[in-house]
Amino acid sequence: MGYDYDKWSKRFLNRSDITATLTHLTREQLQDDGSILSSVDVLLKILNDKQIIGSDVRGYIRGGHTAVCFQDAPIYGIGQNILHEKEFREELGGKTRYSSDGLIFLKRNVFKKGGRPVFYEKPEIAEGILPKEEWWRIVSYNLDDKENIIDWSHEREWRVKGNFDFDLKSVYVLLGTSKSYKEFMDKAGKHILENIAGITAITPIVK
Numbered sequence: 325m326g327y328d329y330d331k332w333s334k335r336f337l338n339r340s341d342i343t344a345t346l347t348h349l350t351r352e353q354l355q356d357d358g359s360i361l362s363s364v365d366v367l368l369k370i371l372n373d374k375q376i377i378g379s380d381v382r383g384y385i386r387g388g389h390t391a392v393c394f395q396d397a398p399i400y401g402i403g404q405n406i407l408h409e410k411e412f413r414e415e416l417g418g419k420t421r422y423s424s425d426g427l428i429f430l431k432r433n434v435f436k437k438g439g440r441p442v443f444y445e446k447p448e449i450a451e452g453i454l455p456k457e458e459w460w461r462i463v464s465y466n467l468d469d470k471e472n473i474i475d476w477s478h479e480r481e482w483r484v485k486g487n488f489d490f491d492l493k494s495v496y497v498l499l500g501t502s503k504s505y506k507e508f509m510d511k512a513g514k515h516i517l518e519n520i521a522g523i524t525a526i527t528p529i530v531k
Contacts, residue, residue, distance in 0.1 A: 329432070332344075340398065340400070341398070341401075342398070343396065343397065343398045343399075343401075343431070344430060344431050344432070345428050345429060345430055345431055345496075346394035346395065346396055346428070346429050346430075346431050346434050346439070346482050347394060347395045347397065347402050347426055347427070347428050347429075347498060348376060348392065348393065348394050348395075348426050348427045348428075348429070348488075349395070349402075349406075349422035349423060349424070349425065349426035349498075350363045350364075350366040350367050350370070350422065350423055350425050350426050350427075351363050351366070351421065351422045351423045352365075352366065352423065353366055362504075362507065363423035363424075363425040363504065364425055364499075364504050364507045364508050364511065365511070367425050367426070367427070367497070367508070368508070368511055368512060368516070370427065371427075371492065371495070371497075371512075371516050371520070372513075372516070374489060374490055374491065374492060375487055375488065375489050375490070376392045376427075376487065376488040376490075377390075377392075377487050378390030378391050378392045378484070378485070378486045378487050378488070379391070379392075384463075384464075385460050385483075386447065386451070386459040386460060386462050387456055387457065387458075387459030387460050387462075389459075389460040389485050389486065390485075390486060390487075391460050391483040391484060391485050391486070392483065392484045392486075392487065392488040393481055393482070393483055394429070394434065394439065394481065394482040394483070394484075395479045395480060395481060395482075396431070396441065396479075396480035396481070396482055397478075397479070397480055399498075399524065399526060402498075402526065403424075403526050404478075405478060405479060406422070406423075406424045406500065406526075408478070409421055409422065423500060423504075424498075424499075424500020424501065424504070424526055425498060425499055425500050425504050425508075426497075426498045427495050427496070427497060427498065428495070428496040428497075428498055428524065429490065429494060429495060429496075430494065431482075433490075433494055434482065434484065434488075437484060437488060437489070437490075438484055438485060439482050439483065439484040439488075440461060440482060440483065441461075441480070441481070441482050442461050442462065442463040442481045442482065442483055443458075443461045443462050443463065444463050444465035444476075444477050445462065445463075445464075445465050446464065446465065446466050447462055447464050450462040460483060460485050461483055463476055463481060464476075465477065492515075492516065492519035492520050492521075493519055493520070493521060494521060495520055495521055496520065496521045496522045496523070496524055497520055497522070497523045497524070498523075498524050498526060499523060499524070499525055499526070499527075500525075500526045500527065501527055502527055505523075505525060505527075508523075
């Protein structure tokens with residue numbers, strides 16, 4: 325018998341550094357009228373729409389496409405990335421890239437919808453390797469200058485070109501604090517609570 329899905333799944337059970345899931349983290353959003361949607365509000369909008377809208381990540385997606393980003397890391401690794409984001413936010417430009425609230429999907433389901441690992445490389449090299457229609461997968465990576473390290477590989481990023489559509493039954497909700505958990509439970513409708521696959525709290529990791 326070949327290396328089937330059951331064997332593939334069991335491999336992850338015996339490892340703490342890899343996972344069979346992908347995580348998309350949300351962040352608060354400034355609206356045109358000046359109001360702010362909390363990261364939980366953004367999360368609920370995604371769940372109600374059953375769609376994550378692809379973005380250009382402030383111009384970082386190459387090839388003229390938009391994409392939805394995921395992190396390929398176990399929950400503990402996601403927590404570490406969130407803490408790193410908070411600790412170095414000012415040094416990294418002062419912008420909030422993501423919060424501790426998000427959505428978790430089985431990696432196999434994202435793969436079926438076109439999701440793939442990104443290609444970490446110097447862009448000028450990567451563009452010579454990948455066809456232009458795959459440039460949306462390129463993430464700049466450069467260790468040449470020790471005063472200007474470019475390395476986002478700790479996120480083990482995956483991307484889906486364009487938007488990402490899903491069914492509620494296929495998604496797990498990730499909530500980072502007791503405050504966001506209470507906000508989610510207060511605002512989420514019965515339809516969402518009864519149909520999502522589950523809720524995971526990350527509070528003990530990011531405290």
